[in-house]
Amino acid sequence: MKSLIDGLDKMIAKPVTELDYQDDYTLLISIMLSAQTTDKKVNDISPELFENYPNPDSIKEEDYEKIESIIRPLGLSKTKANNIIKIASLIKEQFGGKIPSTYEDLIKLPGIGNKTAKVFLVEFYKQNYFPVDTHVKRVATRLGKVNEKDSPEVVEKKMSQFFKNIDLAKRHQQFVLHGRYTCVARKPKCEQCSLTSLCKYYKESF
Template identity: 45%
Template sequence: MTRKEKAALVLDRLRVAIPAPETELQYRTEFELLIAVILSAQCTDERVNLVTPALFEAYPDARAMAEAEADEIFPFIRSVTYPNNKATALAKTARMLRDDFGGEVPRAHADLVKLAGVGRKTANVVVSVAFGDAAIAVDTHVFRVANRIGIVRDKKTPDGVEKALHRVIPRDEWAEAHHLFILHGRYTCLARAPKCEVCPLTDLCDYFASLQALPEPLKGLDPKQGRYYSKTAKRYFDTPATKVDRHGTEQIADPWSGSMNVFDARTGQTTKKVKDYRV
């Protein structure tokens, strides 16, 4: 199966699982969407939605917010991540919108990234959601899901993931794919504990296949003889070494033999980790 074929099948299944993919940020205008997306950086949409009603009541448009100083905006957003930096960015962005764009959110991607607190991802969200232009915004969820499933091949940066997705997903499906991947990552393909048992994509997922290939637990190990057990060397030890495997993942290793076929003597579980894409 090619990556284009895999991407098409993944999107078909996600459309069934997520019948109405759209942003979970609450907004009424293009200005409100822009501000909400800036606030959502490294923060949950749920938290952003809690603070924006009061913020938008106080500052309903760019011209109103442009009159505010960062320390006046701060109390409204103190519970989001990095509130000091974001308050400064909102004040600067509002003034730029007023002074350079007539108080309106610019449609051009090149203009959006000039605004304070707006990078490529934020600009992609705005042009896609607000203006209906083709774009895939790669946040932590999209990055993780695309790499784990194997729609993209071991891309290490958001830009790399975005370019790879452009090659395998039709342009007119970019916006929908962006929301499907985000929602799948937010509720099923979680960063720390993915819910593989309820995922509709396990037979297509490279990450799941790697998990299934991990060694079975060993029974009868004696933790009194050592914290770890090397199956290859048939020895216990307490202080492990580390090695990087062929996939670039750091693994616990037997310091004597160098073997990475190591088990936790208390649980019998392998210490091997599969390559992951949490950022």
């Protein structure tokens, strides 16, 4: 475990999300919007979205069309616009206008599932979770720590155990960035990677 941590720390000493955000509200909505698209595309539209709708209070049902048109470049815009309106409404009705800060409350919000809730808690509160997205799963699989067919929940459990539940927020963010820029899907840049001596994929391929 130590050599993997050393390798990750060497490559990505201070991992942070690439989503632009100002507060818990803008972060949560941005993470929800990032499903099936890139952080960069979300950052391209988020200034206009949050200029028009700076907090849950500013969002009304009749704003659907305008919100949908702002977020259209991201794809799944009808579902995501509906989610924004329902999230704002629930936050006003059930959470006194404040973004929930616990996993149990976050997953009550429409469009906020296990992964989104934990990514939010990892980034905003540095809570000890290891949410699994496509990058995280690819890196964990290539390193030989999980199986190709493992579900995200199983990968999360295995990797949390592997890291002995220590510093999971940091490890999660390192895996995301490593998968996004180095251990990329089509042709991993193994020549730039500090994990070659630990990597199952590398040993089998070179």
